[in-house]
Amino acid sequence: MEGAQAATRTIASGAITFDGHGSYSATEDDSTPTGLAPNQSSSNASYSSSATAVPSGRGALDSSGQTVAYILSPTKLIYLETAAAKPRVVVLEK
Numbered sequence: 001m002e003g004a005q006a007a008t009r010t011i012a013s014g015a016i017t018f019d020g021h022g023s024y025s026a027t028e029d030d031s032t033p034t035g036l037a038p039n040q041s042s043s044n045a046s047y048s049s050s051a052t053a054v055p056s057g058r059g060a061l062d063s064s065g066q067t068v069a070y071i072l073s074p075t076k077l078i079y080l081e082t083a084a085a086k087p088r089v090v091v092l093e094k
Protein backbone atom coordinates (compact mmCIF):
# COMPACT_ATOMS: atom_id res chain seq x y z
CA MET A 1 0.00 0.00 0.00
CA GLU A 2 1.35 3.41 -0.95
CA GLY A 3 0.75 6.74 0.77
CA ALA A 4 -0.77 7.40 4.17
CA GLN A 5 -2.32 4.47 5.96
CA ALA A 6 -6.10 4.56 6.40
CA ALA A 7 -5.67 4.81 10.18
CA THR A 8 -4.09 8.26 9.78
CA ARG A 9 -6.53 9.78 7.27
CA THR A 10 -9.79 11.66 7.59
CA ILE A 11 -12.57 10.28 5.43
CA ALA A 12 -15.43 12.69 4.75
CA SER A 13 -18.76 12.81 2.98
CA GLY A 14 -20.85 15.93 2.58
CA ALA A 15 -22.49 18.56 0.44
CA ILE A 16 -21.63 22.09 -0.69
CA THR A 17 -23.90 24.72 -2.24
CA PHE A 18 -22.60 27.77 -4.13
CA ASP A 19 -24.89 30.78 -4.49
CA GLY A 20 -23.25 32.16 -7.65
CA HIS A 21 -22.44 35.44 -5.88
CA GLY A 22 -19.30 34.62 -3.89
CA SER A 23 -20.74 32.69 -0.93
CA TYR A 24 -21.22 29.02 -0.20
CA SER A 25 -22.44 26.77 2.60
CA ALA A 26 -21.21 23.27 3.30
CA THR A 27 -21.66 20.39 5.68
CA GLU A 28 -19.71 17.17 6.04
CA ASP A 29 -19.44 14.14 8.25
CA ASP A 30 -15.85 13.21 9.12
CA SER A 31 -14.47 9.86 10.19
CA THR A 32 -11.07 10.36 11.81
CA PRO A 33 -8.64 8.05 13.61
CA THR A 34 -10.02 9.41 16.90
CA GLY A 35 -13.72 8.95 16.05
CA LEU A 36 -16.67 10.41 14.19
CA ALA A 37 -17.32 14.13 13.80
CA PRO A 38 -20.77 14.54 12.21
CA ASN A 39 -22.32 17.75 10.87
CA GLN A 40 -19.16 19.82 10.43
CA SER A 41 -20.59 22.88 8.71
CA SER A 42 -19.83 26.32 7.42
CA SER A 43 -22.26 28.89 6.13
CA ASN A 44 -21.78 32.11 4.23
CA ALA A 45 -18.15 31.22 3.53
CA SER A 46 -16.61 33.14 0.65
CA TYR A 47 -15.23 31.91 -2.65
CA SER A 48 -13.73 33.60 -5.67
CA SER A 49 -12.83 32.71 -9.22
CA SER A 50 -11.87 34.60 -12.33
CA ALA A 51 -12.33 33.98 -16.03
CA THR A 52 -8.77 35.25 -16.50
CA ALA A 53 -7.17 33.04 -13.82
CA VAL A 54 -4.04 31.12 -14.76
CA PRO A 55 -4.54 28.24 -15.07
CA SER A 56 -8.11 28.58 -16.27
CA GLY A 57 -10.65 27.53 -13.64
CA ARG A 58 -8.49 28.40 -10.62
CA GLY A 59 -10.08 30.11 -7.63
CA ALA A 60 -10.18 30.13 -3.84
CA LEU A 61 -12.65 28.84 -1.26
CA ASP A 62 -11.69 31.38 1.39
CA SER A 63 -10.97 35.08 1.59
CA SER A 64 -7.24 34.52 2.26
CA GLY A 65 -6.69 32.37 -0.85
CA GLN A 66 -5.20 29.51 1.18
CA THR A 67 -7.79 26.99 -0.01
CA VAL A 68 -7.06 26.72 -3.71
CA ALA A 69 -9.84 25.39 -5.95
CA TYR A 70 -9.89 24.22 -9.56
CA ILE A 71 -13.09 23.92 -11.58
CA LEU A 72 -12.52 20.89 -13.80
CA SER A 73 -15.94 20.73 -15.45
CA PRO A 74 -19.50 21.96 -14.87
CA THR A 75 -19.95 19.07 -12.42
CA LYS A 76 -16.49 18.63 -10.86
CA LEU A 77 -14.31 20.79 -8.59
CA ILE A 78 -11.23 19.95 -6.53
CA TYR A 79 -9.64 21.95 -3.76
CA LEU A 80 -6.49 21.86 -1.65
CA GLU A 81 -6.07 23.39 1.81
CA THR A 82 -2.56 24.79 1.35
CA ALA A 83 -2.05 26.19 4.87
CA ALA A 84 -3.15 23.05 6.74
CA ALA A 85 -0.57 21.08 8.73
CA LYS A 86 -1.87 17.98 6.93
CA PRO A 87 -3.19 19.29 3.60
CA ARG A 88 -5.94 17.31 1.93
CA VAL A 89 -7.21 17.19 -1.60
CA VAL A 90 -11.00 17.18 -1.84
CA VAL A 91 -12.94 16.15 -4.95
CA LEU A 92 -16.49 17.49 -5.32
CA GLU A 93 -18.79 15.95 -7.90
CA LYS A 94 -22.41 16.58 -8.71
